[in-house]
Amino acid sequence: MNDGRRKVLKAGVAVAATLGIPFVARAQSKPVKFAALLPLTGPFAFAGNAALEAFRDATEYVNEVKGGIGGRKLELLVEDTGYDVAKGTAAFSRIVSRESPDELLFVYGDSTGLSKALAPEVARLGLPYSATSFSSELADPKTYPTIFVLGPTYSDMMAGLLGEVRRRKRAAKIALVYSNSEFGKDPIPFAKAQAEKLGMQIVAEEVTPLSMPDATALALKLKQAGPDFVIMQGYVLTVEPLLVRAAKEQGLNATFMGTYYSAELALMQRGGPATNGFVVTYHNAYWYDSLIPAVEKIKQFRASKGRSISYKTTYYMGSWFVVDVLGEAFSRAAKAGKLTRAGVVESLNNMGDYNADGLIRSMKFVNHRLPYIKLYRANVQDGRFDAITDWITVG
Amino acid sequence: MLLLQFLITGLATGALYALIALGFVLVYRTSRVVNFAVGEFLLVGAYLTYTLALLMPLPLALLVAVPAAFLFGVLVERVFVRPLLGRNLVAVIMATIGLVVTLQGGVQLIWGPDQKYLSGTLPDLTVQVGGFALPSRSVWYLMIGVLLCAWLVYLLRKSRYGVLVRAVSESETAALALGINAPRVVGAVWGLSAALAALGGGLLALAGGVGFHLAALGLKVFPVAILGGMDSVAGVLVAGLLLGVVESFSMLYLESRFAGITEAVPFLIVLLVLLFRPQGIFGQGRIERL
Known part of the structure; x- marks a missing residue:
């Protein structure tokens, strides 16, 4: 009787194993x-x-x-x-x-x-x-x-740019130009507070659409304010080339800066020589970073x-x-x-x-973000962005 | 001086608005179709110019893109619009909305999604007045926009073809009864609309690069057309210039106090126009007998 029961149990185990293993395997191959x-x-x-x-x-x-x-x-x-x-x-x-x-x-x-x-x-x-x-x-x-x-975050990027501004000129005059979008507005309160903390003066704050037919009026407005640095946020290479070129035409001698989404070579291709010296933050690697x-x-x-x-x-x-x-x-x-x-x-x-x-x-991660950036400067002659800092930890 | 600078800058941008809106209004006049795909016409024009500029100098590319876009406009009318004429107006409007998606998809399929830029420039026409430089592109906008619009208004009033267009605009049935080939006239007007948009798209691309953002700029034709009067060709020119100047002055006086207002100003004006003079400044009020 016992032998019989063992046989039945063994057979049961064998059947279960035969039928069950594919399920286990399938679970693993999900x-x-x-x-x-x-x-x-x-x-x-x-x-x-x-x-x-x-x-x-x-x-x-x-x-x-x-x-x-x-x-x-x-x-x-x-x-x-x-x-x-x-x-x-x-x-x-x-x-x-x-x-x-x-x-x-x-x-x-x-x-x-x-x-x-x-x-x-x-x-x-x-x-x-x-x-x-x-x-x-x-x-x-x-x-x-x-x-x-x-x-x-965009605020970290602003912190990096404002740090660079302070390094170049104390009590600098800053203009903030940003798009009328969540993307554009996100770091602006931080940038204003940080600029004030660093002893800088916000001399202009301009909000624009994501794309514009011309930026001459905006450049003239900025020229009136006379900023040393113009920081742009919330664009993907639509307004930046227009504004930088218009600013150059109107004789505005300011350094232009932007965050991650301005850090693409198309900035120079679209904006031409006027974009030379445009400073951006970037935190990955460029295709040409062979090291x-x-x-x-x-x-x-x-x-x-x-x-x-x-x-x-x-x-x-x-x-x-x-x-x-x-x-x-x-x-x-x-x-x-x-x-x-x-x-x-x-x-x-x-x-x-x-x-x-x-x-x-x-x-x-620090508060679920990676607060590490490098700053790059547009080099129109070579058609690439050159790193001007090593890694900076911000925030 | 500052006021003058902003005035001229506004006029230059306004001339470009007028150029693009003119085609839109002509289409509305002749076929009563509100072409929602006008931004995509800009897009196609800019990409055509981009392709041609790879093969020839930019000024020539712009000149060749115009007739190419004309043919494209005729084709759009023949394939998308003509089969629907005489049907419910909503059907035609829906077709132009469908055209928006079709053209965007088509442009992406043909030219790809990458950001592009036009190689080459137009001859430099920068005007320097004291400390103010009227940039070359603004001079081009003014020259092409104002002169072309004025020339087209003249042609519409004085030339034989202009009379045909006006006849079809007044009454297609009467025009047909008089032996005018109305479908061909409407097709040509769609072609002209596409050609003007191509020119506008090419000029915009020259300033800010070729990309899908250009389609959004096509939205500016609606306030211009409504302000000028949907059926007034001369009104479009005045409204375009006016709107450009209003935007420029808004940037100067209002933007610092009310951030983002310049973007809204054209549409606020449209709201006022629709409330107090629905036919626009230069449009004709129509009385319909029921």
Whole structure:
């Protein structure tokens, strides 16, 4: 009787093992997913499409060179936002309702407006999130414990620029020119307070649309105010070339400055010689930074795939950096047996020893942002931005 | 002096507004279609100029882009608009909204999403008056905008083709009864609208680069057209110049006190015009018998 029962039990175990192993194997082969909500159409399509190319390249790199995430495949989900908050919100809802919470471990959004709109829901879902936006409001771990700004905030960038102003001239006169958008307005209160703290005078504050037919009137207005430095925020190379050129034509001798989204070579291509000396903040690497190991790695990978290794924009570099960091955070979480949303947040909070092969100074977050920048100056003759500082920790 | 500087700067920008809005108003006059895709016409024009500028000097590229855009406008009318004429007006308006998406997608497919810039420049016409430099591009805006608009107004009043356009504008049915090939006239007007937008797009691209941001600048034609009167060609020129000057003065006097007001001023004016003189300053009030 006992023998019989043992036989039955053994047979049962054998059947369970035979039927169960594929389920275990299937669970292990489930992909690890992250979603990117990108402006693939509309006024920022140039940035969205460059980002998509980098997202695809870097995801392939993680899967093929790094062996995926603990043996599981990293899978990229993409939705177009058209740089529209309503469209982006709908895309986000579609993705989070369709995907299982144990597979979808990260969402990358676009724009300050969209990210602020999504932030409460992201926090409620406990979903790790980052975005193309460097809004100071998003870097708030108490309110949004799962949102990470993968770079300095716009306020940090302003701090870096104002530091440079102070280094060049004490009690300088500053003009702030920014777009009438969340993106444009984000760091302005901070910049005004910081300038005052540093003994500088804000002599003009001009708000403009994201694009303008001409900037001569604006340049004349600035000339009246007579600033030593003009800091621009909230544009993506639409108004900067116009204003810098118009300022030069009207004889305004000020140094122009801008933040991350002004730090692309198209500034010089569109604005010509007038943009020489334009100072920007940037925190990843340029395609021509051959001393940065990550740049060589990316070039080699693209070459091995038969893809062009001609110039890639800052939007591409920044997006590669995002996937590189995600891949590392996911892998660390998997290694710790915590490949969950909470595990990824924990992993991101403990990556101070990582620098993505030189794409950032360090992944050590301070209040969920990476307050490290370098300042660069436009060199029109060579058609590139030259670094004028080493890494600066701000804030 | 400062006032004069802002006045001239405003007139230059206004001339460009007038140039673009003129095509919009002509289309409305002849076919009663509100072309919401006028910004995309700018976009297509700028990209055409960009492509041609890769093959030839920029001034020549601008000149070649104009007839190329004319053909494009005729094609749009033939494919998108003509099949819908005579149908519900909402259907035609929806078609032009569909055209917005189609043209944006088409431009991205053909030219890609990357930021581009025009190589080359137009001959330098900078005018230096004391400490004020009227930049070359402003001189070009004024010359092309004002002269071309004035010339087109003259042609509409005096030339044979202008009379045909006016006849179709008054009554398409009567024009057809008189043996005028009204569809061909309407097609030509769409072509002209696209050509003017191409010129405007090319000039804008010359100043700030080629990109999808140009489409947003097309929105400026609505306040200009409403202010001037949707059916007044001469009114467009005056309204364009006026709006350019108002924006410029708003930048000078209001912007420091009310940040962002300059962007809103054209639309505030439109609101006032619609409230007190719905036909615009130069438009004709129509009485419809029910």
